Amino acid sequence: MRIIRFIIVKEFIQIFRNPLLVLIILSQPFIQVLLLGTAGGDINYASVYVVDEDLSSTSREIISKMEGSDFFDIRGAALTMDEAYKVMEYKNINLIVHFPPNFEKKLIKEHSSKVQLVTNAIDAITASLTYAYSSEIIGAVNKDVAIKWGSKSLSNKASTVSIPYSYWYNRALISQYIMVPAMCVAMVVMITILLSGMNIVKEKEIGTMEQLNVTPMRKTHFIMGKIIPVWIINIVLLAIGLILSSLVFHVPVVGSLWLVFFLSGVVMFLLLAVGVLISVISNTQQQAMFFTFFIIMIFVIFGDFITPIDNMPSWGKAMADLNPQAYYSRMIHLVITKGSGIKDILPDLLKVSGLTFATLAVSLWIFNKKD
């Protein structure tokens, strides 16, 4: 145990003797959480072009309702669809609303009429949101029309059961409540793997590993001495990240803050184990660097961050079972956003611990064999 302490002290001296490294590490919470947390904004705006060939009171009512909502921004009107398509092509319009001639007449005579909605699906998420919101507005107009003209068929369609939405755990759908904790997770994953991944291989490259191999020091002690400083640094970074998320974005921590740190501490050991494995496999820092980037990419893509794991094919889900980031972001969201307790995350914590021991055992085996 005393030996581990000597290694930890040495590691800290070396880190603090490298001011650029300290600066880069300490700037991470500010860059990742502040900048990226702000950049990943909500979709709260769609630009609209109108092609009104009907020019009736109903078509105008729908347009004015759209104008009245904060979401739609009516940019202009075109006389023909061709003209509107051109605008969509060159000016990046999200939606074209097209009222065909005799739109209102048909509505009164035949109790049914058609509006055309053309959405720009280059940005799929905005397109589907735009479509949903505009359908909602048209639905509301349907209801008014039905009441106004007492149309039977329309009043049947205007169902009496309405569906009010409520988004649990994030009622206002504030994206920062999801984004900011996710950025904290991404930051911890990146820094932990990067620092520990470069750590042991550096000693190999500068030749000190050879010297250490001649001492009676055990490899287990060496690895512990190497990863504990990185662990401490990341706990500090996480604390800074959470303070920023609370001060700047007012992200509430619904669950216990202690639990957030506890689960992070556990997951960090798995991340450190991954770093150690990279360090042990690599012979040079360059190799380790490439390895680390490759692994972080996979972790992020399969980490519930870009695509939800539930939507992945079975092999993707299987990969997520081995992915520290997937466990970490799931648990963090459960505790921070939903307020889950230790019981709810215990299965994940146990799996993470199992993976940690397995990874460390493999690393140690390779380390003993290779060097």
Added chain:
Amino acid sequence: MSQPEKAYSISVENLTKKFDDFVAVDKITFNVKKGEIFGFLGANGAGKTTAMRMLIGVLEPTSGKGEVAGFDIFKNSRKLKKHIGYMSQKFSLYDDLTAKENMRFFGGIYGLTNKEIRNRTKELLTHFGMEHIEKERVSSLPLGWKQKLAFCTALMHKPDVVFLDEPTSGVDPSIRRQFWEMIYETAEGGVTVLVTTHNMDEAEYCHRISMMVAGKMITVDTPQNLKDKYKLETMGEVFLHLARGYEKEHAITAS
């Protein structure tokens, strides 16, 4: 024969290391007395470093017997490591730590107490006249001083045997001289020194030398005896004579 063997710090019998088909070290046998400075000579790739790596417990021998500081190199490599010091060919202290911090770290790794570390650091630095570099970062030291510091660090835990792998390569003659004075002083204190070199001037400084060619140890004797035996002036000539002779003979038997 078993009784006197105990007087040896290093005793090796038929030690062999094979890497697949390549025999890097071929049945070498030699003994080194306590307090002796023993030179390992040979050209690059002759097997000196491989032999040394087996003796310091980082490379497992293929066959043969070996005992260093009273410990079997097969069975007790961890215990053995506590009693030996090693200075590698490649400079291997931490550049970003000071001299004192390096010595403290390695002292700690060898399990010394804080008090022992303090006393030993002071003792070694004073003894070798290096007190003034105590607080200097290693990166700012000239190569010769780095090597002297590496030697001090290897002595932190009072080892019985020190292994020096080409300790003076790239060092200027005056520092080399000082370095050898350090080696002599250490050996006089009862520490056995095994040093590899391909610098033939240095070979003259050793009490006894062994010469390796193509994995085999072709001779073990004092430098004076060797020069007398072959009636040559310098160790360099002896080395060339022996190496060429061996290679010729070997080429004939091989063809």
